[in-house]
Each structure stands twice: as structure tokens, then as C-alpha cells.
Amino acid sequence: MEIKLNNVSHSYESQNPDAGLGLDGVSLTIKDKSFTALIGKTGSGKSTLVKHINALLKPTSGTIKIGDREIDSKTNNKNLKPLRQKIGMVFQFPESQLFEETVEKDIMFGPMNFGATEEEARESAKDALKLVGIEESYLQQSPFDLSGGQMRRVAIAGVLASNPETIILDEPTAGLDPVGRIEIMDLFKKLNKQGKTIILVTHNMDDVADYAEYTYVMQNSKLVGQGTPKEIFNNKELVDSGIVSLPQSANFAKKLAEKKYVFDQLPITIDELSNMIKEQLENNG
Amino acid sequence: MANIISIENLSYTYPESESPAVDNVSLEINKGEWISIVGKNGSGKSTLTRLIDGLLEASSGTISVAGQKLTEESLWDIREKIGIVFQNPDHQFVGATVEDDVAFGLENQGIERDQMVREVDQALKLVDMQDFKNRDPQSLSGGQKQRVAIAGVLAVNPEIIILDESTSMLDPEGRETVLSLVKDLWQNKGMTIISITHDIQETALSQRVVIMKNGHLVEDLTPAQLFVMDDLKQYGLDKPFTTLLKEKLNFDPEYQDEEELISKLWKLN
Numbered sequence: 001m002e003i004k005l006n007n008v009s010h011s012y013e014s015q016n017p018d019a020g021l022g023l024d025g026v027s028l029t030i031k032d033k034s035f036t037a038l039i040g041k042t043g044s045g046k047s048t049l050v051k052h053i054n055a056l057l058k059p060t061s062g063t064i065k066i067g068d069r070e071i072d073s074k075t076n077n078k079n080l081k082p083l084r085q086k087i088g089m090v091f092q093f094p095e096s097q098l099f100e101e102t103v104e105k106d107i108m109f110g111p112m113n114f115g116a117t118e119e120e121a122r123e124s125a126k127d128a129l130k131l132v133g134i135e136e137s138y139l140q141q142s143p144f145d146l147s148g149g150q151m152r153r154v155a156i157a158g159v160l161a162s163n164p165e166t167i168i169l170d171e172p173t174a175g176l177d178p179v180g181r182i183e184i185m186d187l188f189k190k191l192n193k194q195g196k197t198i199i200l201v202t203h204n205m206d207d208v209a210d211y212a213e214y215t216y217v218m219q220n221s222k223l224v225g226q227g228t229p230k231e232i233f234n235n236k237e238l239v240d241s242g243i244v245s246l247p248q249s250a251n252f253a254k255k256l257a258e259k260k261y262v263f264d265q266l267p268i269t270i271d272e273l274s275n276m277i278k279e280q281l282e283n284n285g
Numbered sequence: 286m287a288n289i290i291s292i293e294n295l296s297y298t299y300p301e302s303e304s305p306a307v308d309n310v311s312l313e314i315n316k317g318e319w320i321s322i323v324g325k326n327g328s329g330k331s332t333l334t335r336l337i338d339g340l341l342e343a344s345s346g347t348i349s350v351a352g353q354k355l356t357e358e359s360l361w362d363i364r365e366k367i368g369i370v371f372q373n374p375d376h377q378f379v380g381a382t383v384e385d386d387v388a389f390g391l392e393n394q395g396i397e398r399d400q401m402v403r404e405v406d407q408a409l410k411l412v413d414m415q416d417f418k419n420r421d422p423q424s425l426s427g428g429q430k431q432r433v434a435i436a437g438v439l440a441v442n443p444e445i446i447i448l449d450e451s452t453s454m455l456d457p458e459g460r461e462t463v464l465s466l467v468k469d470l471w472q473n474k475g476m477t478i479i480s481i482t483h484d485i486q487e488t489a490l491s492q493r494v495v496i497m498k499n500g501h502l503v504e505d506l507t508p509a510q511l512f513v514m515d516d517l518k519q520y521g522l523d524k525p526f527t528t529l530l531k532e533k534l535n536f537d538p539e540y541q542d543e544e545e546l547i548s549k550l551w552k553l554n
Contacts, residue, residue, distance in 0.1 A: 041456050042427035092454075093373065145302070147327030174454050175372055177326050177483045177521030203456040245457040248526045255547055260554045270526070274533035277550065284554050 001067040001086065001165050001197065003030040003053055008062035010048055022048040023059070024221040035189070035198045037208045037229070039244065040218030046201045049218065050168045053199070054087040055080050085114045088164030092171045094155035095148065103129070103146075103154050104139040110162040121161070128157035132187060149180040156184070166197040173204065185211055209233065209247040209268035219243050233268050249273040260284075288349075289445060289477050290314040290337065295346035297336055305344070306332040308500035316444075319471050319478040321488040321508070324497035325521030330481045333497070334447050337479075338367050351444060365394070368438030370431065372450040375423075383409070383425070383433050384418040390441045408440040409433075412466055428459020432466060439470075446470065448480040452487070464490065485512070485522050489542070496520050513540040 010023040023045050030036050030053075038046050051057040052064055055071055064071045069083055091097070100106035107125035108118070116124065126136060132153040138146070143154050152172075159167065169188065173181040189211055192198045202208060208215055208229050215232045217225035225238050238244040246254070250266040253273055257263055261280055267273040292312040298305040307329045314320055322330045335341045337348055339360045348355040350363045380386030387405045396404070409415045412432040417425065422433055431451055438446060448467065452460040468490060470476050480491060488494050489508045496504040496511075498520060504511075511517075512525050524532075527546045531537075541549065 042459060149326040171454070175326075175450060178485075178523040179518055179521050180326060205457070242458065252526070252530070252543065252547075255543070256550060259551050261550070270529055270533060274530060277534060281550075281553055 002032045002065075003166070003197075004065040005029075005049075005052070006063045006065070008049075008052060008059045008064060010052065010057060011060040021221050022057075023052070025062070026218075026221075026223045027062075028216055028223055028226065030197065030199060031214070033192070033195055033197055035192045035200070035211060035213045037200045037202060037212035037215045038218065039202060039205070039208060039215060039232075040224075041243070042203075044218040045221040046218050047170055048221070050089070050170060050199060050201055053166075053168060054084050054089050056089075081114065085162055086164055087166045087168065088159040088162060089168045090156055090159050090170065090172050092174060094159075094172075095143075095151035098143040098151060098155055098158075101142060102140050103134075103143050106143050106154060107158045107161045110158050114162050124161040124163070125157070128161040129154070131160055131191075132157045133183065149176055152176060152180075152184070156187075160191075164196070166199065167191065168199045168201070170201045171203065172200070173202075173207070205233070205245055205247040209249070217244055229268055230265065234265050287316050288313050289316040289318075289351055291347075291349040292337070293347045295333075295336060295348060296344045297332055297341060298344050299332075305500050307336060307343075309346070310497075310500075310502045312495065312502060312505075314477065314479065317471075317475050317477055318493060319480065319491040321491040321494045322479065322481045322497060323483070323485075323488060323494060323511075323520060323522060325519075328497040328521070329500040330497050331449055332500075334369065334449060334479065334481060338369055338447070339363060365441055366443050367445045367447060368435075368441065368443040369447045369449060370434050370438055370451040372453055375430070378422040378430070378433075381421065382418065383414065383420050383422055386422055386433060387418075387437045387440050390437055394441065404440050405436075408436040411439055411470075412436045426459060427455045428462050431455060431459065431463050435463070435466060443476075445477045445479065448478065448482075450481055450483070453483065483521060485517070485525050509540060 005026050005028050008023055008026045009021055012020055012022050026049060040046050048057065052059060058071060058075055059073055061073060066083060098106050100109065104125050107128055108121040111121040111124045134150060134153055143151055146154065173184050176184065185207055188198050200212060212229050215227060215229050216223060217232060217238060224243060225232060225235060232238065232244060233246055233250050239246060247268050249270050250268050253263050253266050263276060267276050292310060295307055295310045296305050297307040310333065324330050336343050339355055351366055353359050353363060355363055378386055379389050384405055387408055388401055391401045391404060409418055412435050414429065414432050414436060422430060452463050455463065467478060471478050482488060488511060491508060494506055494508055494511045495502055517524055527541060527543055
């Protein structure tokens with residue numbers, strides 16, 4: 001399902017459209033089955049943008065096309081359920097939204113809200129929990145007895161249980177230890193391989209370099225850059241102005257290039273970096 | 286050096302939980318020390334700091350802060366000595382303006398208005414947020430919010446600052462400004478810093494690292510010793526970037542920081 005924003009602006013004060021735009025004339029396309037990252041500083045408009053994709057916010061002007069559905073300022077709040085079922089949203093700190101007495105009930109809530117029978121929802125809950133790597137024996141436990149990392153996964157399972165085609169992740173790994181972070185990111189990579197579209201909002205440039213195929217850059221409510229992660233991190237204008245910060249490997253290469261080493265393109269992953277160093281050492285050393 | 290915090294055989298079990306979250310922990314923290322506490326999610330790090338600040342009451346064991354034993358009577362005295370900056374900047378604001386927010390802690394202490402205005406100004410100046418004092422805290426960036434939160438902590442003039450994953454939600458720039466502020470407070474105001482973090486690079490700023498696992502304190506070492514440990518993963522930590530790169534390049538396993546590794550690579554080429 002392709003997602004297309006056409007000149008979308010959003011004003012938080014509809015009476016006074018010039019006072020603080022949350023989005024300012026954004027046009028972009030998120031390809032079906034892609035892994036797309038959305039980066040930019042805190043307050044740049046990233047979260048506002050993704051809230052438009054599942055119609056939690058509606059544009060003040062412009063249109064959003066999601067598959068064959070079009071959303072504009074006049075779209076009625078009714079009949080948005082089918083859309084929201086297709087687009088799962090994992091908010092920041094999703095575990096703060098857990099509320100049921102058991103893990104199973106919590107995960108079942110989404111599917112049942114979208115019209116699944118209790119039996120179907122129970123089945124979906126079981127599958128989703130397995131997908132996030134938590135044992136079935138946890139189904140009858142209270143979600144509040146779990147560790148922080150486990151609670152995060154249960155909350156994500158709650159989104160996956162409705163089997164959305166597109167998954168929006170707003171800082172999904174904030175606060176997780178690095179081991180938990182890699183497990184969660186690898187899960188999204190797996191889901192992407194299985195054909196789901198992934199939209200990742202993040203401050204972690206290493207995750208962008210390691211996982212994303214394509215990247216959009218926001219600044220002051222505007223779209224200011226787009227390209228593959230390699231292109232974005234090699235865009236001097238974006239990097240030198242501080243709009244985009246670099247992944248660790250690119251940073252290291254930049255320092256190394258102060259003497260003797262030459263990088264036509266900055267490497268963005270550690271494998272690229274080590275291969276480029278080896279190459280130069282073999283040729284010159 | 287004198288101890289500012291002494292913890293002896295401290296244990297805590299959450300209600301309805303079977304195993305203790307903090308299990309027989311003893312720890313001495315020196316005055317003016319910057320100490321990192323690391324460990325997986327759920328290892329007991331945050332519980333430990335909540336016990337130190339008296340937000341939780343220990344099941345057994347004792348805590349002393351600046352020579353005073355933590356009891357129901359001394360609780361409020363001790364809290365004045367400790368400021369905590371939490372992870373999520375959006376969860377710690379109460380005031381309608383930045384200024385009100387920073388003043389909140391002082392109002393609780395019943396300080397006169399004139400003095401309060403002076404101290405709020407001074408605290409905002411320390412974190413370089415004086416130009417924002419009439420702004421709504423919600424309109425600030427993540428890094429700015431955390432700096433205001435730190436100003437709120439500084440206004441009550443604590444001896445100890447606890448950073449509970451305070452930079453984990455910030456963008457790289459916000460993280461940088463918060464860490465350099467903490468460094469400045471540590472160096473120039475002699476504050477004791479207790480930093481809970483999952484970021485191994487961040488521990489390099491501290492003098493000492495303790496590792497928690499399943500409620501136990503299992504290691505007490507320097508950052509350099511931590512960086513060459515074999516199985517960092519079991520403590521929820523990544524290998525340092527330089528170590529990973531050296532492994533890929535088949536270099537000797539001895540630890541080098543980034544600067545040292547770069548000069549070595551310059552020599553080789």
C-alpha cells in the first residue's frame with residue numbers, strides 16, 4: 001500500500017492558520033513494502049507527520065493518499081476504522097498504554113476493537129506474542145509484572161495482533177538496553193521482509209544506517225531532504241548545518257580523513273568502514 | 286575522600302513480587318565522584334536510586350547520605366541533598382512557564398519571593414536557559430526541557446545529582462548539551478553525579494562504573510576496565526565502537542579510545 005502526501009500543511013490553531021504550522025507544505029511518497037526512516041530534531045514535525053498517516057490528525061490543507069483512500073481537511077471521522085486497522089502505530093513508550101489485567105487481554109483488545117471474534121483475537125494474541133519473542137506462558141500474567149523491555153514487546157504485540165500492512169514506529173527503542181534494542185529492530189526488519197511497510201521515526205542514526213532503505217529529513221515543519229541513508233549522510237549541506245547528525249562509522253571516517261585517508265563517500269556502517277580502511281591499508285601501508 | 290553515600294546490605298522487594306529487585310547491595314560513593322550504574326532493563330538500577338532518594342522504603346539494610354541515616358524523620362532533609370533528572374522530559378513539568386517550573390522546588394521549601402527570583406535566575410543561567418524563562422516548557426526541544434529540569438534540580442542546591450537515563454530520549458545534539466552541562470557541574474561545582482545509563486560511551490565520562498544484575502551489584506570497576514570486559518552483552522551493554530572496529534580489522538584486543546585508534550591507523554597507512 002503506497003502512501004502519498006501531497007502538499008500537506010497542518011496548523012495547530014485552525015482559526016489562525018499562520019500561527020505555528022506543525023507541517024508546512026510536505027509532499028512525499030512512502031513506497032509499498034519499504035523500510036523508510038523519518039529523521040529530524042525534536043519538534044521538527046516528524047511525529048505530526050506520522051499522525052497524519054493514520055488520520056489521528058487531518059491536514060489543514062493538502063491531501064494524503066493511503067492505498068485507494070484519500071484524506072483531506074474535510075474527511076469525516078467516521079469510517080476511519082478500516083484505515084487504522086491497516087496502519088498500526090507504536091507510540092513512544094507504548095508500555096505506558098498497557099491497561100488490562102492479563103497480557104492476553106491486552107493484546108486481544110486491538111483485534112476485538114476491529115471486529116474480530118474472541119476466538120480469533122485469542123489466536124492473534126498468541127501469534128503476536130510469539131512474533132515479539134515472548135513465551136506463551138506469559139499470556140495469563142499481568143503486564144505490570146513484566147520487565148520494561150518485556151512490557152515494550154507486549155505493547156508492540158498489541159499493535160501487530162491486528163495484522164496491519166503498515167507499521168509506524170515512533171522511537172520504538174528509546175530507553176531499551178542495547179541488547180533489547182537490537183532484538184526489537186531485528187523484529188521490524190523481519191516484518192519488513194515478510195512484506196510489511198515500516199516507517200521509523202528515530203534519533204538513532206546508526207539504526208537509520210543499519211536498517212532503512214530510504215530516509216526523509218524534517219526541519220522546522222518542512223521536508224528538507226530525502227534519499228538513501230548513504231546519500232543523506234553524505235549530503236554536506238544537511239550535515240554541516242547540523243540538521244542531520246552522523247552514524248558512528250561516518251563520524252569515525254570523517255576524523256580519520258583529517259590525515260592520509262580518503263573517503264569519496266563516507267561509510268555509514270561498521271562493515272563498510274572496516275572494508276574501506278583495509279583497502280587503503282593494503283594499497284598504501 | 287569522604288563518603289557522601291553509604292549503602293549497607295540494602296534489599297527491596299516490590300509488593301506481590303517473588304524475588305527482590307535490589308538484593309543485599311552495599312556501596313560507598315565518594316563525595317565529588319561521578320559514578321555510572323549500568324545493567325540490563327530490570328536489573329535494579331532505578332530501584333536502587335529510588336531507595337536512595339527515599340521514594341521507596343527499603344525492606345532491609347541502611348542508607349546514609351552525607352553522614353545522615355535515611356529514616357522517616359530525615360527523609361525530607363536528605364531529599365534536599367539529592368536532585369533526580371528522569372528519562373522523559375515531558376513527565377516532569379508542573380509550571381506554566383519555565384520560570385514557574387524551576388521555582389516549584391523552592392516554593393516547597395518556603396523561601397521568600399525575592400530570594401526565590403534570584404535563585405531561579407541563577408539556576409537558569411547555569412544551564413544557559415535564561416532567555417527562555419517566560420516560555421511554556423512544552424514549547425521547548427527535548428534537550429532544552431532536560432536543561433530546565435536540571436535547573437529545577439539545581440535551584441534547591443543539591444549535593445548529589447542522579448541522572449536516570451536522562452539523555453536516552455534526546456536527539457544527538459540535545460544529548461551533547463546535557464552531558465557537557467553535567468560535566469561542568471561536576472568539575473566546577475564539585476557535585477556528586479550518579480548516572481544510570483545504557484550507553485557505554487557515556488560511562489567514559491565517569492570515574493567509576495558499577496554493574497547490576499538481577500538486583501545484585503556484581504562489578505565495581507573503571508570505565509577502561511569495563512571497555513575490555515568480555516561479555517558486555519549479559520549486562521545489556523554494546524561493545525564500544527572502537528572495540529568492534531578493531532575486531533573487524535583484526536587488531537590487538539587491548540582497549541584504545543577513539544583518538545588512540547585513529548593515530549594508530551594514521552601510523553599504519
